[in-house]
Amino acid sequence: MHVIVDGAKRQLHRDIVDNPSLHGRVLNLYLNGEAYPHWVSDYFPIAHVEAPELAAKMRQHIADENKHIALYKAAIEKMGQPIIEDLPHSFIFNSVVRHYTPVSWAIYDNHDADSKRLKLAHFLAHAHCLEKRVARSLDYHLEACEQRAHSPYIAKAVGAVLADEYRHIAYTVEAIHDLLPTTSAQALLRIHQLAERRGNLDFSASQLKRLLQENRADWPSSHRYFYRFCSLAMRTLLFFD
Numbered sequence: 001m002h003v004i005v006d007g008a009k010r011q012l013h014r015d016i017v018d019n020p021s022l023h024g025r026v027l028n029l030y031l032n033g034e035a036y037p038h039w040v041s042d043y044f045p046i047a048h049v050e051a052p053e054l055a056a057k058m059r060q061h062i063a064d065e066n067k068h069i070a071l072y073k074a075a076i077e078k079m080g081q082p083i084i085e086d087l088p089h090s091f092i093f094n095s096v097v098r099h100y101t102p103v104s105w106a107i108y109d110n111h112d113a114d115s116k117r118l119k120l121a122h123f124l125a126h127a128h129c130l131e132k133r134v135a136r137s138l139d140y141h142l143e144a145c146e147q148r149a150h151s152p153y154i155a156k157a158v159g160a161v162l163a164d165e166y167r168h169i170a171y172t173v174e175a176i177h178d179l180l181p182t183t184s185a186q187a188l189l190r191i192h193q194l195a196e197r198r199g200n201l202d203f204s205a206s207q208l209k210r211l212l213q214e215n216r217a218d219w220p221s222s223h224r225y226f227y228r229f230c231s232l233a234m235r236t237l238l239f240f241d
């Protein structure tokens with residue numbers, strides 16, 4: 001089963017990269033995910049972080065995500081495609097994952113130190129699980145860009161983003177284990193893993209369906225029905241999850 005899914009994802013990213021209009025739309029999906037922290041008030045609660053080392057890593061994380069915004073914009077422009085910065089939140093992976101997340105990590109001044117630590121851990125777990133999925137997606141995307149993108153800049157930009165995402169994945173999980181005892185950290189991570197898995201099925205099923213409908217002519221006609229089946233299969237898996 002893994003081999004089939006792996007092959008399908010590989011082909012999907014190749015088909016996307018082969019068509020500049022489709023590729024531009026997918027890079028805009030990644031771009032809006034990078035910009036999402038600017039549209040909400042509860043990402044990166046650095047003012048409530050006690051450890052200076054963790055605060056410094058989170059500041060670097062914000063700077064990296066801002067750099068990613070610039071890299072995606074430059075890549076989209078290089079392809080001659082429009083930059084779309086205001087996609088509805090239902091098209092943004094972060095927002096869809098939150099829809100399946102049963103906890104809030106918003107920190108207020110009147111929260112005590114334990115609540116602040118727990119909520120900070122929830123934010124870091126959300127970021128960790130989300131970035132892990134984005135990195136898996138970018139792995140496939142980078143391979144397709146290296147083989148087929150019309151400008152080498154695109155693979156360079158995607159590769160630079162991916163290297164940072166691996167660093168974010170590593171420090172966020174370390175920080176959760178520094179903040180909480182092991183059993184609590186594992187229980188907390190499970191909440192966000194489940195939310196991310198459901199969010200991913202929902203996001204992937206709907207965005208694939210949308211792109212198949214709106215960019216019908218941009219897909220190889222021999223693959224269209226297979227991708228429609230993939231979208232339906234993800235929707236069915238979500239139903240039974």
Ligand SMILES: [Fe+2]
Pocket residue numbers: 034064065068161165
């Ligand atoms: Fe990023």
Ligand SMILES: [Fe+2]
Pocket residue numbers: 065131164165168
């Ligand atoms: Fe990241």
